[in-house]
Amino acid sequence: MIQFQCDYNEGAHPTILQRLTETNMEQTVGYSEDPYCEQARELIRKACQNDNIDVHFLVGGTQTNTTVIAHTLRPYQGVISAVSGHINVHETGAIEATGHKVLAIASSDGKLTASQVEGAVMAHRNEEGPEHMVQPGMVYLSFPTEVGTVYTRSELEAISTVCRKYKLPLFVDGARLGYGLCSPQSDITLPQLTELADVFYIGGTKVGALFGEAVVITNEALKRDFRYSIKRHGGMLAKGRLLGIQFATLFTDNLYLKISQHAIDEAMRIKAVLQESGISFLIDSPTNQQFPIFSKAQLETLGMKYNFSYWQQMDDEHAAVRICTSWGTKSENVDSLIEDIRRMAK
Amino acid sequence: MIQFQCDYNEGAHPTILQRLTETNMEQTVGYSEDPYCEQARELIRKACQNDNIDVHFLVGGTQTNTTVIAHTLRPYQGVISAVSGHINVHETGAIEATGHKVLAIASSDGKLTASQVEGAVMAHRNEEGPEHMVQPGMVYLSFPTEVGTVYTRSELEAISTVCRKYKLPLFVDGARLGYGLCSPQSDITLPQLTELADVFYIGGTKVGALFGEAVVITNEALKRDFRYSIKRHGGMLAKGRLLGIQFATLFTDNLYLKISQHAIDEAMRIKAVLQESGISFLIDSPTNQQFPIFSKAQLETLGMKYNFSYWQQMDDEHAAVRICTSWGTKSENVDSLIEDIRRMAK
Amino acid sequence: MIQFQCDYNEGAHPTILQRLTETNMEQTVGYSEDPYCEQARELIRKACQNDNIDVHFLVGGTQTNTTVIAHTLRPYQGVISAVSGHINVHETGAIEATGHKVLAIASSDGKLTASQVEGAVMAHRNEEGPEHMVQPGMVYLSFPTEVGTVYTRSELEAISTVCRKYKLPLFVDGARLGYGLCSPQSDITLPQLTELADVFYIGGTKVGALFGEAVVITNEALKRDFRYSIKRHGGMLAKGRLLGIQFATLFTDNLYLKISQHAIDEAMRIKAVLQESGISFLIDSPTNQQFPIFSKAQLETLGMKYNFSYWQQMDDEHAAVRICTSWGTKSENVDSLIEDIRRMAK
Amino acid sequence: MIQFQCDYNEGAHPTILQRLTETNMEQTVGYSEDPYCEQARELIRKACQNDNIDVHFLVGGTQTNTTVIAHTLRPYQGVISAVSGHINVHETGAIEATGHKVLAIASSDGKLTASQVEGAVMAHRNEEGPEHMVQPGMVYLSFPTEVGTVYTRSELEAISTVCRKYKLPLFVDGARLGYGLCSPQSDITLPQLTELADVFYIGGTKVGALFGEAVVITNEALKRDFRYSIKRHGGMLAKGRLLGIQFATLFTDNLYLKISQHAIDEAMRIKAVLQESGISFLIDSPTNQQFPIFSKAQLETLGMKYNFSYWQQMDDEHAAVRICTSWGTKSENVDSLIEDIRRMAK
Secondary structure (H helix, E strand, C coil): CEECCCCCCCCCCHHHHHHHHHCCCCCCCCCCCCHHHHHHHHHHHHHHCCCCCEEEEECCHHHHHHHHHHHHCCCCEEEEEECCCHHHHCCCCHHHHCCCCEEEECCCCCCCCHHHHHHHHHHHHCCCCHHHCCEEEEEEEECCCCCCCCCCHHHHHHHHHHHHHCCCCEEEECCCHHHHHCCCCCCCCHHHHHHHCCEEEEECCCCCCCCCEEEEECCHHHHCCHHHHHHHCCCCCCCCHHHHHHHHHHCCCCHHHHHHHHHHHHHHHHHHHHHHCCCEECCCCCCCEECEEEEHHHHHHHHCCEECEEEEEEECCEEEEEEECCCCCCHHHHHHHHHHHHHHHC | CEECCCCCCCCCCHHHHHHHHHCCCCCCCCCCCCHHHHHHHHHHHHHHCCCCCEEEEECCHHHHHHHHHHHHCCCCEEEEEECCCHHHHCCCCCCHHHCCCEEEECCCCCCCCHHHHHHHHHHHHCCCCHHHCCEEEEEEEECCCCCCCCCCHHHHHHHHHHHHHCCCCEEEECCCHHHHHCCCCCCCCHHHHHHHCCEEEEECCCCCCCCCEEEEECCHHHHCCHHHHHHHCCCCCCCCHHHHHHHHHHCCCCHHHHHHHHHHHHHHHHHHHHHHCCCEECCCCCCCEECEEEEHHHHHHHHCCEECEEEEEEECCEEEEEEECCCCCCHHHHHHHHHHHHHHHC | CEECCCCCCCCCCHHHHHHHHHCCCCCCCCCCCCHHHHHHHHHHHHHHCCCCCEEEEECCHHHHHHHHHHHHCCCCEEEEEECCCHHHHCCCCHHHHCCCCEEEECCCCCCCCHHHHHHHHHHHHCCCCHHHCCEEEEEEEECCCCCCCCCCHHHHHHHHHHHHHCCCCEEEECCCHHHHHCCCCCCCCHHHHHHHCCEEEEECCCCCCCCCEEEEECCHHHHCCHHHHHHHCCCCCCCCHHHHHHHHHHCCCCHHHHHHHHHHHHHHHHHHHHHHCCCCECCCCCCCEECEEEEHHHHHHHHCCEECEEEEECCCCEEEEEEECCCCCCHHHHHHHHHHHHHHHC | CEECCCCCCCCCCHHHHHHHHHCCCCCCCCCCCCHHHHHHHHHHHHHHCCCCCEEEEECCHHHHHHHHHHHHCCCCEEEEEECCCHHHHCCCCHHHHCCCCEEEECCCCCCCCHHHHHHHHHHHHCCCCHHHCCEEEEEEEECCCCCCCCCCHHHHHHHHHHHHHCCCCEEEECCCHHHHHCCCCCCCCHHHHHHHCCEEEEECCCCCCCCCEEEEECCHHHHCCHHHHHHHCCCCCCCCHHHHHHHHHHCCCCHHHHHHHHHHHHHHHHHHHHHHCCCCECCCCCCCEECEEEEHHHHHHHHCCEECEEEEEEECCEEEEEEECCCCCCHHHHHHHHHHHHHHHC
């Protein structure tokens, strides 16, 4: 079976494994205080064009979201998120486990708008007894979103402006950041994101690493004692250099964006053939996740050779699935899928 | 500098890296539901001589302790631990972060005794208003302990008996399990441990893996929904197979115990020369962590070539340090250290 | 100003103050282990026609909701609630503070339906990876609801049946229980509620007491160690007898229902005159909370003499307000309000 | 039986009940925003000789401790307390329930010293990896302590100085504040305490009120959003005026200190006769709690007429008990006890 199920079906970019092997028996101190982590931090500072950011390395996305959010909020505050946000849906209540409510806002495309954020803050402030309700304390958004959509630069600027107006730190979940930055619909760069967000992370798990997320903190107030929060949430990797080596590799020779571009290219080839074939989509995604709506018969045909993620039942006869490409997707597998879709469409 | 600072200075046993490289571009499903994890589970069941255990893979020790303890306790219960227990000292309050008190019990050698456990339970029950105090809900102990000591089989049996009498699940932190099992003072086997504990883990991070801890659950009541708890605490690795491959490798051809034995052999060589040289110890450890007490002058001499962990100031002129060996310790480095200790002692 | 703002504008039923005064200098043990609490428990058991219930006394509603929910759920579980449920809106995240997500379900009338509950459970179970989401662990509903509506007996039976089918404890928030039981639309009795719920409470704060909620636990599994949970959440009143004396008074000579009936009678008089006057309602409430929609001009007129709670803006010219009666509402104040509404309507 | 078991055996000072009765059917807004609470705040500001303090009313001690501590600490911080501190022993883990560790410090007399506090902070800062341990974030002490001892003004000044040096808010648990201020060994006044503490509370439950604790916040940084924290912890009393009326009464005509003085006078009479009779004490307490050590025979004799709290077994034949007086202790009961002790001693 060929897997298009998710963007973590393979291991890591081969260069990463090679670097891990080369450095394997070197001795370094633990907990990300080694030279490889320092090197990775420097490379990320360069890529972000900002010398004044703190960079921390964590292992996975849920852990990172939990750590950043619990570190940022006061106890009685909640985090504003699209209702489809990963923290609201797919983290088994990890945010609530830290004592905070996710303040979920309706969204049909996985995105928040600046006016929604402002509306939520104003609604809270206009309450007669606001202290009876959770106070909005920060904004969480995913770039790209869980359904593959991307914010434009101006949309992010508008949200960032509202956040600064109301002193709400803006946190960007970049579990798939590379795929967002390389999307044909995206007009934002890493340095620009660094300016707009108070804290964000550069996803490694889904973009070429074995695992790992690089948290970038730009907001001074959030920098203090972040390592305590990492440890408290079980995210301080003993052999922290594994993260340093991986991110140093990804940020050498522009590897991170190169392999992200590959995933986007392959996804766009699939998207094009689906469109040609008259297949409709649950949502128009410009990134590595595509959400075509297939009939039962189509799913049966394709399902003999390919694995997709079941996403949503549309009606008795149709369901939306998720097709993912990634840094590791083989072009011949995409060729094969394209051919099979074409054949099916005839 | 040669590092004897801790047991996570190197990467992983080379066979593990080789296996990760060989399998790198294979496609598997995520979240430890892949065939490699299943294989590792089978191998661990065999090593434990018990087909009825649940085996889960987590990334690190603090995460594992937190997940197991929060999964096991009722909200108003606490976990009994030696005052020197890792959960009580070195996890930045990760247990308290889940709402539970660590019920710390005095210990001079890092170990709990059965009578201490029974005493704590009885003291609680004999309170006039026990509901005003945290109820003891489980017992945590480390094997080997944080100061390198090991429980004998009969000590563990006695604790296990008390735990079952009072229905307190017994949780064994095996971050360094291999080094405990291979200790010359240890008379317990993995299958015996499996019988005595309700839940324990087999440490990978410190024993040959890049990272990873294998949780073994024997108590039926604790098995239910454990995967929810893993996810809630951010411990569900997306590319779970990385854990499966590592533990499958460690539990093939007895590799886990073989490399543990190496660490013990090297530690015993160091211990012997220290003893010959008239160096005293903070504690008599039969495992891979040794705690010699050096004078300032000795520390300066050795400190030019070797890194140890500073452990405890003894008096103005003396301090105890920790010297760690591991699966990855090179014998020539130990030779060198031995020679230097001898030279210094003359 | 005459207050119709809420149902806790006055102190307590005079008999309660008289009993507190009579017993004031008696000496009793603390923490609700005194004879008055025992008497109150017996009276409540009689009123519920069930000798096998546990009865506990807490101080306020948020505290009670938090204590019951945190006591009932496993860590990774959440509580199903109508989106308008008090726990989801007006408790400053007190439930999330205990680590649990409120699983909010859409509702236009403040009520849940049995099929919504079943749907939520089934949706969860049918997930591919249910452990990535919060597991529904119990059901919370308010009787009457936050918008004054009541469940019929058959509606509650249907919900209770679904709950038992899926082993979800059913928790009924009875902060205004008396007003629900006395509603003309209600066909359920206290003994019937006792049979259908796993745990519920009889609100005192809003129904004649200075403060206090009596928690009734029918489900055996939830009885164990509940006093620990009360204490852990800061709800164990030192002078517990204050609660015992109040509830013993309320459950003597049927006082609780008599004074509830008074509130309903007064509310129905107001409702009738509003209807006669052509005023429309946000929702058709058969209990002590009424939600008429007034024009700006009407609000200005009535606002000179009466305080209501602002509830919801309907359009530029109209807003819904809440008018509350209670056990303590004076009939002459209602007479006055009725007259003023009539005058205004002319 | 005559109760000397605790200081909450009776109801409230009769004037309080009288005021509650007089105001009972008045209508006020809820949640401590009524005129009575405002009046009480003003009276407390006057008594503290400080116009710039925030005053909040909560219901009980555990709730107050939890709310203040959770409001003050960052997530990874803990609270320094004597090992015998109420928060460490008798609150069923309520502090840990909010995610924070109690950093317990040894104490033989229930008191902390400035050098212990400084030592704890320095020990933490001198750790190689301090982020692996809970960071001391505030200091909690009880005045008087749980064993009846009091801090002198200079002791408190020294602690306060250390706290300010290291930016640790100082929180004084004043559940029995009146009994501390009136102790013959105490040389501190309420205005002085207000200057030294960042936040403290004036206990009502044990000093004349039915219930209630008045939290005084002097530290600007802690004032923000405190009402959110009260609500989140279930401590926002609906009929908040009950607290306002009680504290307004206690702070009118110096009632609070007058009735505290009564308790001290009665306790000193008991202490004197015990000393005369050659009874030894567990600890030398200058407040309303006395801890004499009785033989079995003595306990049997006195136990026929009086209830004390069992405190600690001393040897096979002797046990320490707690004898409490309070605002409500009747002098004739003390007369009787004194006579019986004298008779027993002959």
